[in-house]
Amino acid sequence: MTTELLRDTVVLSQRCLRHVLRSPDTIITTAVTPIAMLLLFVYVFGGAIEVGGGDYVDYLLPGILLITVASGVSYTAFRLFTDVSGGLFERFQSMPIARSAVLWGHVLTSLVANLVSVALVVLVAVAMGFRSGAGVLAWLAVLGLVVLFTLALTWLAVIPGLTARSVDGVSGFSYPLIFLPFISSAFVPTEGMPAPVEWFAEHQPVTSIVDTIRNLFAAQPVGATGWVALAWCVGLLVVAHTLAMATYRRRTT
Amino acid sequence: MTTTPAIEITGLTKSYGDHVVLAGVDLTVPVGAVVALLGSNGAGKTTVVRILATLLRADGGTAAVHGHDVASRPQEVRESISLTGQFAAVDEVLTGRENLVLVATLRHLPDPRGIAEDLLARFALTEAAGRRVATYSGGMRRRLDIAMSLIGDPPVLFLDEPTTGLDPQSRIEVWRTVRELADGGTTVLLTTQYLDEAEQLADRIAILHGGRIIADGTLDELERLLPPATVEYVEKRPTLEEIFLAIVGDRPDRPDRPDRPSQTDRPDRAGGAR
Ligand SMILES: Nc1ncnc2c1ncn2[C@@H]1O[C@H](COP(=O)(O)OP(=O)(O)OP(=O)(O)O)[C@@H](O)[C@H]1O
Numbered sequence: 001m002t003t004e005l006l007r008d009t010v011v012l013s014q015r016c017l018r019h020v021l022r023s024p025d026t027i028i029t030t031a032v033t034p035i036a037m038l039l040l041f042v043y044v045f046g047g048a049i050e051v052g053g054g055d056y057v058d059y060l061l062p063g064i065l066l067i068t069v070a071s072g073v074s075y076t077a078f079r080l081f082t083d084v085s086g087g088l089f090e091r092f093q094s095m096p097i098a099r100s101a102v103l104w105g106h107v108l109t110s111l112v113a114n115l116v117s118v119a120l121v122v123l124v125a126v127a128m129g130f131r132s133g134a135g136v137l138a139w140l141a142v143l144g145l146v147v148l149f150t151l152a153l154t155w156l157a158v159i160p161g162l163t164a165r166s167v168d169g170v171s172g173f174s175y176p177l178i179f180l181p182f183i184s185s186a187f188v189p190t191e192g193m194p195a196p197v198e199w200f201a202e203h204q205p206v207t208s209i210v211d212t213i214r215n216l217f218a219a220q221p222v223g224a225t226g227w228v229a230l231a232w233c234v235g236l237l238v239v240a241h242t243l244a245m246a247t248y249r250r251r252t253t
Numbered sequence: 254m255t256t257t258p259a260i261e262i263t264g265l266t267k268s269y270g271d272h273v274v275l276a277g278v279d280l281t282v283p284v285g286a287v288v289a290l291l292g293s294n295g296a297g298k299t300t301v302v303r304i305l306a307t308l309l310r311a312d313g314g315t316a317a318v319h320g321h322d323v324a325s326r327p328q329e330v331r332e333s334i335s336l337t338g339q340f341a342a343v344d345e346v347l348t349g350r351e352n353l354v355l356v357a358t359l360r361h362l363p364d365p366r367g368i369a370e371d372l373l374a375r376f377a378l379t380e381a382a383g384r385r386v387a388t389y390s391g392g393m394r395r396r397l398d399i400a401m402s403l404i405g406d407p408p409v410l411f412l413d414e415p416t417t418g419l420d421p422q423s424r425i426e427v428w429r430t431v432r433e434l435a436d437g438g439t440t441v442l443l444t445t446q447y448l449d450e451a452e453q454l455a456d457r458i459a460i461l462h463g464g465r466i467i468a469d470g471t472l473d474e475l476e477r478l479l480p481p482a483t484v485e486y487v488e489k490r491p492t493l494e495e496i497f498l499a500i501v502g503d504r505p506d507r508p509d510r511p512d513r514p515s516q517t518d519r520p521d522r523a524g525g526a527r
């Protein structure tokens with residue numbers, strides 16, 4: 001059963017990746033908005049933002065990476081929605097395959113596509129002067145957090161992908177995800193925010209993840225925040241996966 | 254020779270909320286038979302097919318394919334069936350060939366490419382094989398859709414309105430394929446709104462109306478259901494349409510069939526209650 005799931009997942013991931021390769025604009029579009037934000041905030045607002053020493057691009061990049069993922073997963077929802085509304089999903093479900101491979105194919109493809117977009121954004125940031133003193137382990141830790149965050153958001157994206165009635169419904173879900181980093185330490189330190197906003201910013205997942213990635217890039221100790229970030233990522237992943245699978249089971253027999 | 258029927262449905266029920274769609278459907282399809290399930294729009298034909306294809310759970314009753322209960326042994330059922338849904342289920346981004354190779358690979362068959370080439374030739378798609386399906390006409394899509402369903406030679410085939418939206422030539426093409434399959438021993442359950450299609454293809458015809466199979470038999474047997482008075486006045490053999498209308502009776506409210514529902518209108522795709 002497990003080897004079959006693996007085998008079918010590989011086949012269906014290849015299919016999904018082919019979709020991505022045939023519309024590379026989805027990867028570009030995913031990267032373009034965060035890159036535009038990067039440019040806007042570094043070159044337009046950056047001079048006016050006080051982050052306490054260091055280059056603003058170094059400060060900004062972690063949050064921008066999360067925004068990249070948040071907007072990228074909407075394509076995952078869209079591709080799944082297309083399968084469901086076009087009947088391919090049901091075709092696969094009526095075939096003698098490991099059924100959940102249909103979802104896993106989309107999830108793995110989402111991971112790959114988002115990591116490519118994230119890499120593009122990092123390259124642009126480097127061109128803009130981003131520098132990191134992080135060693136291999138720190139980079140791996142960043143990668144690990146981004147992978148967990150992407151998987152969590154991808155499973156979240158599976159839900160509208162399975163249930164949406166229209167394309168608009170599919171893309172709508174990602175707006176709040178993209179907005180969340182704005183009320184966090186991603187763009188400016190939370191200390192300057194009004195008390196209730198600061199409280200929210202300090203207690204939502206983005207801040208701890210952003211702070212952790214920032215410290216990893218700066219080769220600083222991550223401390224307890226690192227564990228908070230990891231807990232958020234794993235917790236979100238578990239919740240999103242559970243909800244997505246419940247939706248999936250309700251959607252199928 | 255096996256005595257287990259290919260499809261056996263007993264007392265099948267299904268409702269959406271208050272809306273009773275299937276109110277106790279009984280139907281037996283012998284191995285190797287071609288049975289047409291006739292019914293007006295909304296009669297529940299697709300619902301029956303989706304239950305048989307393990308895509309939808311019935312509320313009550315039982316359904317078995319090749320002796321496997323669809324509810325408790327779905328994976329065995331999937332091993333022996335193939336579904337061509339009411340709307341062509343093809344991957345628009347892939348080419349026709351890639352679609353076929355994909356299904357053959359998922360079915361773990363040796364030489365997926367060879368299988369694809371054979372089917373492409375058989376369905377007159379060789380020329381378009383390297384093109385993305387998004388560029389195909391409705392008829393080409395449907396042919397590809399059916400070709401995808403034939404991969405792996407499943408012994409039981411469900412065809413949900415296989416020729417809706419096809420031009421006459423493609424329709425004849427599909428009919429020919431169904432006859433070939435039947436000659437090869439495949440059991441076919443097809444739903445249709447076209448009475449001539451049922452007449453042309455089916456060994457047996459089952460009429461689904463008001464949530465039940467109200468008539469089931471060969472064309473000859475169904476003919477006998479006509480009121481004798483009517484039979485006396487017809488010179489030639491009555492068409493199935495006449496039989497259908499006579500049995501169903503209440504026809505004036507028959508809704509017009511929309512050309513093709515838009516994606517968001519598809520109740521069986523979009524999920525959730527309407
Ligand atoms: N998911 C759903 N939620 C609510 N009602 C549904 C759902 N799916 C189907 N129905 C209803 O069930 C009834 C039977 O639908 P079904 O698709 O089985 O009919 P059909 O015989 O295939 O019709 P058609 O000829 O139009 O394809 C219809 O009235 C339809 O509106």
Ligand SMILES: [Mg+2]
Nearest residue numbers: 298299300339
């Ligand atoms: Mg139907």
